[in-house]
Amino acid sequence: MLRLPDFPWDSLAPFRERASAVSGALPGGGVVDLSVGTPVDPTPTVVQDALRAAADAPGYPQTWGTTELRESVAGWFARRRGVPDVDPDAVLPTIGSKELVAWLPSLLGLGAGDVVGFPRIAYPTYDVGARLAGADPVVVDGLAALGPLTRATTPKLLWLNTPGNPTGKVLGVDHLAKVVAWARRHGVLVASDECYAELDWREPSGAEGEPPTTPSILDPRVTGGSHEGLLAVYSLSKQSNLAGYRAAFVAGDPAVVRQLLEVRKHAGMMVPTPVQRAVTAALHDDVHVAEQKERYRARRTPLRAALEASGFRVDDSEAGLYLWVTRGQDAWETLGWLADRGILAAPGTFYGTAGAEHVRVALTAADERIAAAVQRLR
Numbered sequence: 001m002l003r004l005p006d007f008p009w010d011s012l013a014p015f016r017e018r019a020s021a022v023s024g025a026l027p028g029g030g031v032v033d034l035s036v037g038t039p040v041d042p043t044p045t046v047v048q049d050a051l052r053a054a055a056d057a058p059g060y061p062q063t064w065g066t067t068e069l070r071e072s073v074a075g076w077f078a079r080r081r082g083v084p085d086v087d088p089d090a091v092l093p094t095i096g097s098k099e100l101v102a103w104l105p106s107l108l109g110l111g112a113g114d115v116v117g118f119p120r121i122a123y124p125t126y127d128v129g130a131r132l133a134g135a136d137p138v139v140v141d142g143l144a145a146l147g148p149l150t151r152a153t154t155p156k157l158l159w160l161n162t163p164g165n166p167t168g169k170v171l172g173v174d175h176l177a178k179v180v181a182w183a184r185r186h187g188v189l190v191a192s193d194e195c196y197a198e199l200d201w202r203e204p205s206g207a208e209g210e211p212p213t214t215p216s217i218l219d220p221r222v223t224g225g226s227h228e229g230l231l232a233v234y235s236l237s238k239q240s241n242l243a244g245y246r247a248a249f250v251a252g253d254p255a256v257v258r259q260l261l262e263v264r265k266h267a268g269m270m271v272p273t274p275v276q277r278a279v280t281a282a283l284h285d286d287v288h289v290a291e292q293k294e295r296y297r298a299r300r301t302p303l304r305a306a307l308e309a310s311g312f313r314v315d316d317s318e319a320g321l322y323l324w325v326t327r328g329q330d331a332w333e334t335l336g337w338l339a340d341r342g343i344l345a346a347p348g349t350f351y352g353t354a355g356a357e358h359v360r361v362a363l364t365a366a367d368e369r370i371a372a373a374v375q376r377l378r
Contacts, residue, residue, distance in 0.1 A: 028372025
């Protein structure tokens with residue numbers, strides 16, 4: 001029988017009850033739930049219009065995605081990520097990014113004795129995906145920590161997450177280039193989960209005053225001009241409020257993408273045609289992305305200030321939808337402290353033992369709920 005860890009968010013039930021018991025008498029009333037990263041703002045009109053226009057879809061969708069969609073992804077990489085050389089034929093739409101994260105080891109044919117590596121503080125699904133395939137999940141706390149490599153200890157698949165969930169840490173070009181060079185020497189496939197890339201909060205730099213661009217694993221400064229052995233995974237859930245559409249894609253090494261395509265054809269892993277049309281529309285419209293980022297900025301700024309004023313230290317949090325914070329105590333104690341103020345967050349232990357003294361605070365709540373949290377913290 002397959003053994004998986006308990007679904008972590010189920011363990012928050014006592015803290016939700018604790019927060020509910022006090023929240024009625026607090027500013028704003030009700031629990032302020034900042035424990036999950038579920039978008040709450042409207043799906044952009046341009047995307048809804050595209051979905052409606054494609055509602056008459058009697059035939060099966062293409063597993064590979066429409067040519068228009070794949071070309072739109074390639075154009076988006078060039079325009080928004082500084083990656084001008086993505087081959088549209090090396091793009092594959094997926095049913096949300098979590099689906100791909102969970103099933104990638106299986107789709108690659110990994111199994112018993114194969115190692116799947118992932119960061120020491122990481123989204124739990126990297127671990128779950130390895131277990132689903134029957135492979136060995138291994139925390140990789142820096143490449144040096146792997147020690148002398150053998151066939152039994154060399155990862156077949158190495159996950160990166162940049163910007164990271166939950167930490168918001170961004171991996172720079174030099175770091176990524178070193179990982180790619182190492183992976184190619186040892187025959188390791190690198191998959192980079194980059195779904196928060198459009199939400200970079202670092203200050204503008206340089207003469208142009210342009211905000212920094214979160215580098216992709218496919219960036220030519222990283223790859224040396226070849227996407228061999230590399231995959232970039234991206235979701236529109238965050239940048240475009242499309243979590244309910246399950247809209248994402250993977251791009252990179254053409255040979256690996258073709259392998260994924262063949263398996264997904266057999267497995268019926270097809271993104272619905274109306275969703276493909278909606279994704280295409282979203283990728284061509286940068287205005288709604290900028291507007292959504294400013295909504296999150298307006299929530300992030302006062303929430304961060306209130307947390308810091310009440311004794312929290314904010315670590316990393318360079319990008320993404322979360323603040324990674326600590327009071328220098330066990331995460332579950334901090335969770336109780338917040339619950340006594342009617343606020344729910346996620347303990348860092350959900351993401352690995354290295355997060356034992358941190359909690360993750362999400363920005364994905366309506367403006368009035370964020371305002372209530374700020375009042376309660378102060």
